[in-house]
Amino acid sequence: MSLPQPVPPSWKAKYTNKKHGAALTNTWTTSNVLRSQIELENQIAKGLKVDILSSLAPEKGTKTAAINAAFKQSGLHTRAALDVFKGPTFTADAVVGRDGFLLGVSPDVEAGAKAVYDSKATTGGVALEVGTKVYLDPAAFVKAKINNVGVIALGYTQALRPGVKLGLGLAVDTQKLNQASPSGPAHKVGASFTFES
Template sequence: MSLPQPVPPSWKDLGKSSNDLLGKDFPFHHTSLEIKTKANDVTFKVAGNNTAGAIVGDLEAKYTNKIHGVTLTNTWTTANVLKSQVELENQIAKGLKLDILSTLAPEKGTKTAAINAAFKQSGLHTRAALDVFKGPTFTADAVVGRDGFLIGGETAYNVTEGNITRYAAAIGYNAPEYAVTVHGLNNFRTFSASYYHRVSPDIEAGAKAVYDSKATTGGVALEVGTKVYLDPAAFVKAKINNVGVIALGYTQALRPGVKLGLGLAVDTQKLNQVSPSGPAHKVGASFTFDS
């Protein structure tokens, strides 16, 4: 008799270990500030950054009722966009999560609404979403896992036009210390392969290669990186890509609930140059307060 299989990751989380290693904790694009506070069942979050030379941010309030499995989130952004999300988990059926997400931009008169459902059980994780105003478009994906092996697929269907607008597939293998994932995306016009390895409790390494058959530059985009824990409260990250850009990140927990992040990106092919759009090298920082 086979043992029960663990719930596999969702479609969007395939290759997550490698993506997080290469994408997170490199705050060189901007300087950001995030503050989180909690009062009973309500969590407040204020976040902002200076992306593209302008200060952008949002104010979020999240109410969670764990007994009834209900979460209500409201967000107001500096672009004057109102976002609302209602989530219901494990109430209609065990493993089923439903949520309704809507946005409204009063000045522009634009709005969006999406109904999402996710169902997970032993060896299966599937999701479905209906974009009410765009199309409407129905999107579905599923991931099946057994003994560490994963296979998944995604498709989008335009209800009005009656045709499939997007499809993709992926295969992978997850083990406690490493993971490998291969994606075929954008109607199999883009292919990516990612690898993650926890070398030791203090060292992680990963790589990702992407080939876009429609790209004008041609070739394969390659990125490799590593993460090293200096102590329980600090770690450094480094990565380099095939065009010679080196990125460094340093994260330090200053005290419980207070975290500082520093980021640096250096274009090794333009060490003494300034591009027309701005400096070739970037420096940034992030501050997080979580009470």
């Protein structure tokens, strides 16, 4: 049995200019890794947040650079990420919504309702996921979605008090309702508490 590796301590400095929606964070770890992050929010356009991330490990000769952007407006949420030294690799997704109906496109399925086409996928085809979110009252909502392979996901979130939420979730693979999966359970149940300050 191997012991968990300790988290390396680090020195961190952060400068925030709330008036201009900007922040600069520099970190230096005891394993000699230098990291920088520049955050800009609502500077280029209202609803746009841009993060510029970089790291340098002089001993190993490795470096990373990435740019992440998120744009949120009423009924629209888009994200884009560019990893400069891995390819470069560019990924983006977008979700539009109206009256509880969501539709979006992404190169990889992560969250939300979207249709996906991956031209490099070995399994081929289009992945489709549709869902809805309904507020039961100001403190509670339910979410439901289903994808093209028959997985139904249901969620319930309840605000217990300001800053504390309870989440309950269920995912059911409708193609494996009565069979055990050798790789683990086909169905999932979960619960979470979210604390916000």
